[in-house]
Amino acid sequence: MTIRVRALSCVLAVAALATAGVVPAAAQRTYVVGSSATYPPFAYENAQKQIVGFDVDVINAIAAKAGIRVRLVNTPFVGIFASLNNGDIDLVVSGVTINERRRQSYDFTTPYFEARQLLAVPASSTVTRLQDLAGKKIAVVTGSTGDDVASKAFGKTSANIRRFDTTPLIIAELANGGVDAAIGDNGVIAYRVREHKTLKTVDDASMAKEYFGIAVKQGNAALRDTLNKGLAAIIADGTYATIYRTWFKSEPPTLPKP
Amino acid sequence: MDEPQILWFGWFRADIIKEYEPLFWEGLRMTVGVTVVCILLGTLLGLLLGLARLADARSPVARVLTRVLLRWPATVYVSFFRGTPLFVQILLMHFAVVPLFMNPADGWLISGDTARDLRQNYGAVITGIVSLSLNAGAYISEIFRAGIQSIDRGQTEAARSLGLSYGQAMYHVVLPQAFRRMLPPLGNNAIALLKDSSLVSAVGLGELAYAARTVAGAYSRYWEPYLTISVMYWLLTLLLAWGVRHLEVRYGRGDSR
Numbered sequence: 399m400t401i402r403v404r405a406l407s408c409v410l411a412v413a414a415l416a417t418a419g420v421v422p423a424a425a426q427r428t429y430v431v432g433s434s435a436t437y438p439p440f441a442y443e444n445a446q447k448q449i450v451g452f453d454v455d456v457i458n459a460i461a462a463k464a465g466i467r468v469r470l471v472n473t474p475f476v477g478i479f480a481s482l483n484n485g486d487i488d489l490v491v492s493g494v495t496i497n498e499r500r501r502q503s504y505d506f507t508t509p510y511f512e513a514r515q516l517l518a519v520p521a522s523s524t525v526t527r528l529q530d531l532a533g534k535k536i537a538v539v540t541g542s543t544g545d546d547v548a549s550k551a552f553g554k555t556s557a558n559i560r561r562f563d564t565t566p567l568i569i570a571e572l573a574n575g576g577v578d579a580a581i582g583d584n585g586v587i588a589y590r591v592r593e594h595k596t597l598k599t600v601d602d603a604s605m606a607k608e609y610f611g612i613a614v615k616q617g618n619a620a621l622r623d624t625l626n627k628g629l630a631a632i633i634a635d636g637t638y639a640t641i642y643r644t645w646f647k648s649e650p651p652t653l654p655k656p
Numbered sequence: 657m658d659e660p661q662i663l664w665f666g667w668f669r670a671d672i673i674k675e676y677e678p679l680f681w682e683g684l685r686m687t688v689g690v691t692v693v694c695i696l697l698g699t700l701l702g703l704l705l706g707l708a709r710l711a712d713a714r715s716p717v718a719r720v721l722t723r724v725l726l727r728w729p730a731t732v733y734v735s736f737f738r739g740t741p742l743f744v745q746i747l748l749m750h751f752a753v754v755p756l757f758m759n760p761a762d763g764w765l766i767s768g769d770t771a772r773d774l775r776q777n778y779g780a781v782i783t784g785i786v787s788l789s790l791n792a793g794a795y796i797s798e799i800f801r802a803g804i805q806s807i808d809r810g811q812t813e814a815a816r817s818l819g820l821s822y823g824q825a826m827y828h829v830v831l832p833q834a835f836r837r838m839l840p841p842l843g844n845n846a847i848a849l850l851k852d853s854s855l856v857s858a859v860g861l862g863e864l865a866y867a868a869r870t871v872a873g874a875y876s877r878y879w880e881p882y883l884t885i886s887v888m889y890w891l892l893t894l895l896l897a898w899g900v901r902h903l904e905v906r907y908g909r910g911d912s913r
Contacts, residue, residue, distance in 0.1 A: 476869065479876040503876055535776045537860070541873020554874070555678040560780075560860040561870055570751050571860070575760035575772045576779045596761070 432487035464628030509609030544581035702796025737794035780861035843900030
């Protein structure tokens with residue numbers, strides 16, 4: 399028995415060496431991409447249960463250029479970084495805003511999308527900027543940039559901030575009259591508000607420009623560099639602009655270089 | 657982020673819990689409040705449903721009526737609320753059923769500014785109390801039914817032959833004895849209710865799980881917030897279990913001689 403096991407492991411070791419020699423290890427590995435598919439037009443499930451959207455097209459184009467294989471897994475946003483930490487997923491492409499706090503715990507690629515926070519309010523509302531929401535009830539997605547903006551402006555333990563799991567829920571809460579406003583990323587809020595005739599968006603010009611990046615585990619420089627190379631390539635050859643026009647019906651802004 | 661990090665045992669970031677401390681205290685208050693209200697409402701509902709499921713009459717006409725008006729609706733009710741996930745019931749209640757009745761635009765029951773005020777200030781609390789009570793009522797009705805059925809028929813017959821009405825026999829003879837037997841399962845149910853209240857955080861009710869979710873969302877750290885509320889829930893259930901045991905001893909006294 400012992401001899402057979404040893405012989406078997408020898409064969410396996412030789413086989414492993416042989417494969418390693420023939421193709422580079424990176425090409426063999428399929429990277430698991432976590433994305434919260436409740437975030438149209440960035441990532442959502444279509445009727446065929448496939449995850450589609452801007453984020454999906456971008457990561458697929460990057461993967462094609464960088465010569466890596468990726469597999470998308472629908473991961474709820476609230477636990478997405480925990481999944482990255484414990485290795486369930488290798489990278490996160492889910493409309494993740496790059497900010498200082500996240501930079502301390504994860505590594506980001508160069509930006510792939512320019513975003514701003516947008517307010518959604520009832521069509522009859524007189525709100526014109528963030529400060530008008532003082533003392534009013536605001537719905538945000540837990541841990542999102544909208545949550546940050548509201549927490550900073552009105553206090554992170556304020557009872558006026560109502561946190562939900564997904565963007566559809568904050569829009570539903572707003573449409574049902576449970577809150578006076580919802581705050582979220584421009585792309586998603588604009589998309590959702592179009593579905594509700596009783597709502598409108600309010601663009602507060604004072605909101606800072608933000609950028610979406612692809613997050614990898616801290617220290618995974620190899621993967622980050624591979625992704626950066628792929629991203630630079632799709633921006634250079636116009637693939638990025640084509641994807642951008644498909645989803646946002648407008649010309650892409652110039653993204654900052656590292 | 658400006659405050660200095662406080663590390664316990666070298667890994668537990670106590671400072672982030674400290675930073676969100678008001679949310680945890682408010683959460684504790686909300687969890688306890690909702691649980692207490694729902695135990696009371698659920699028990700009342702459970703008693704009524706349990707009696708409805710046992711309803712019977714002697715004359716054929718009345719028997720058919722009790723079946724159609726009491727037994728069957730109660731059976732369907734219990735079957736639905738035990739047969740669908742509580743989480744689904746909560747989302748259905750908050751985003752579909754409650755807006756139907758209470759809506760600033762065209763609520764069936766309440767509309768206009770009253771509806772808006774109610775929804776904004778107490779929306780999640782209303783959803784939480786209604787869905788948890790309705791759900792608990794279904795489970796508790798089964799406890800009542802089993803408890804009442806476990807009392808020998810002779811007890812009712814004896815009480816009725818002494819001239820007590822059905823209600824009097826129930827209230828003075830059957831329920832006091834049944835209650836003693838129902839205490840352990842009722843205690844279990846109360847503990848389950850306490851833990852299930854965490855599900856209402858999904859609709860934005862500021863209870864314990866909501867506090868933990870907020871902290872986890874802000875810091876992407878999971879040990880600190882969830883361990884903290886685990887300990888809080890555990891202490892609450894220990895307290896509840898102790899209370900139930902106390903009641904059992906008190907009401908069990910008649911039996912132990």
